[in-house]
Amino acid sequence: MRYSTFGKIGYNVSALGFGAMNLPGVPLEQARAAMNYALDRGINYIDTAAAYRNSEEIIGETISHRRDEYFLATKTGKRDYASAKEEIDRSLLRMKTDHVDLLQIHYVNYVNEFKQAMEPEGAYEAALEAKAAGKVRHIGISGHRPELLTKWIASGKFDQVLFHLNLAQPFANRDLIPKMTELNMGKVAMKPLSGGFIQPVEKAIRYPYSQDVHVIISGMVSVEEVKMNLAAMEQEVEQDEREELEQLAAQLGEHNCRRCNYCSCPLGIAIPDVMISSKVRETFGLLPKGDGFYQKHKEAILSCADYEPCKEKPLCQQLCPYQLPMQRVIQEAAGYYKTVPISG
Ligand code: SF4
Ligand code: SF4
Numbered sequence: 001m002r003y004s005t006f007g008k009i010g011y012n013v014s015a016l017g018f019g020a021m022n023l024p025g026v027p028l029e030q031a032r033a034a035m036n037y038a039l040d041r042g043i044n045y046i047d048t049a050a051a052y053r054n055s056e057e058i059i060g061e062t063i064s065h066r067r068d069e070y071f072l073a074t075k076t077g078k079r080d081y082a083s084a085k086e087e088i089d090r091s092l093l094r095m096k097t098d099h100v101d102l103l104q105i106h107y108v109n110y111v112n113e114f115k116q117a118m119e120p121e122g123a124y125e126a127a128l129e130a131k132a133a134g135k136v137r138h139i140g141i142s143g144h145r146p147e148l149l150t151k152w153i154a155s156g157k158f159d160q161v162l163f164h165l166n167l168a169q170p171f172a173n174r175d176l177i178p179k180m181t182e183l184n185m186g187k188v189a190m191k192p193l194s195g196g197f198i199q200p201v202e203k204a205i206r207y208p209y210s211q212d213v214h215v216i217i218s219g220m221v222s223v224e225e226v227k228m229n230l231a232a233m234e235q236e237v238e239q240d241e242r243e244e245l246e247q248l249a250a251q252l253g254e255h256n257c258r259r260c261n262y263c264s265c266p267l268g269i270a271i272p273d274v275m276i277s278s279k280v281r282e283t284f285g286l287l288p289k290g291d292g293f294y295q296k297h298k299e300a301i302l303s304c305a306d307y308e309p310c311k312e313k314p315l316c317q318q319l320c321p322y323q324l325p326m327q328r329v330i331q332e333a334a335g336y337y338k339t340v341p342i343s344g
Contacts, residue, residue: 001042001233004214007186009138009159011071011101015209016229017045017188019219024053026221032062037223039069041230047162047188047217048095049075049106050087056094064096072097073162073188075106075142076123079116084123088130102186103127104140104162109260114152124157140186144260145321146176153179160186162217164259166194167207168276170249171258177212187213194259196289197277198252205232207249210242252279256324263316263326267300267307271316271326274301274333281336294336302337304330 002015018038023031035046035058046063048055056074063070074091078084088103105123108114117123130136140160143149149161161180163172172189180187189208198204208216209232218229237245257275265271270293277290286294294301304327309315314327 001230002209002236006071006214007159007180008184009102009186012044013071013186013215014042014044015214015216016043016233017047017073017215017217018043018226019190019217020046020048020055020059021052022219022221023055023058028058028061030222031058034220034222034226035059035063036066038220038226039063039066041226043226043230044070045073045188045215045217046070047073047190049077049104050091051075051077051106054094056091060094060096067097071101073102073104073140073160074100075104075162076127077106078126079113079123081121081123081126084126085129088126088135092135099135099137101137102140102160103130103136103138104142104160106142108141108143108152109145109148109262111148114148118157138186140188142190144258146172146174146258150175150179153183153185156183158185160188162188162190164191164194165189165208165211165213165216166192167198167204167245167249168194168252168255168280169257169259170207170246170253171256173211181212186215188215188217189213190217192216192218193287194276195273196287197273197293198280199284199287201228201287202232203245203248205229206237206241207245209233210237210245252283254279255329256322258322260321262321263319265300265304265316266309267303269297269300269304269330271330274330275324275326278329278333281333286336294333298337301330302334305334 006013076084076087127139138159141158142162165172192205255275255278259272263271316326
């Protein structure tokens, strides 16, 4: 596995980062084994967030005794000063540490939210204050709108960005990553499998590994998953393979959904999940997790075609900043049920 200097932050980070988001869903002893195994195998970047249920507490419980072995990144989802300050202090307590290496302003997708976080009495002020007090070493930002992030980082106020980069969402490569390289920032890609939809799995992990990023955060919950991710990053990516992966990303990313979540559906269809899985489903089929999603949402997906209020003008499409044809993609997805045995 590769290590590299984390932009201006300077830490020597492992290419694989441990995404701790899903740990609250497994027994504590399983989480303890997975995290300690990861540290033993040289993974030295841990990613969590105040919003990930009790993920921070699990980190505190399982690996705080090894605090000098990892770069610890958390996030605050608050936008105002007072709540962000409180949340930062709570994160430190929960993780049993006196500092985090990185605090990211979490999930900023709208211009007005960014403005709120950055203005006086905003979350950024709380982050700066925590930095001055030694509780936070660096400040970063995460979001699902690569074009907006590209603009926002030009201010020089952030040291790092966490963004999507996977075979079905290669969009950060266009402007965001080059801008971050220019500014010597820490580049962290997340969701190589986009929540369990993307396959083939090994190619999905190797795609971000083939790109210009420092760390790839993979959500892991067991020793087996840590082993699988490490195995996929054992060999460097050579030019031929890189080109093949980039071609695949161009194909699987044709849907153009950034997962910005601006859209919604009165029937409760999880539109971004269907959009992002669309080309993968057509090309390779679905992994069990993806199939589980499609079975769970079968009724809603099948109802889209007959939903009267959307007949003339699809409600969801009016909300998409990229003017994507979601109605067509959702209705095409209904064809999936004709190709697989339908359960339920
Ligand atoms: S077009 Fe389909 S997916 Fe879009 S809002 Fe209407 S019912 Fe929902
Ligand atoms: S379909 Fe459009 S609005 Fe919905 S998540 Fe994707 S990019 Fe955003």
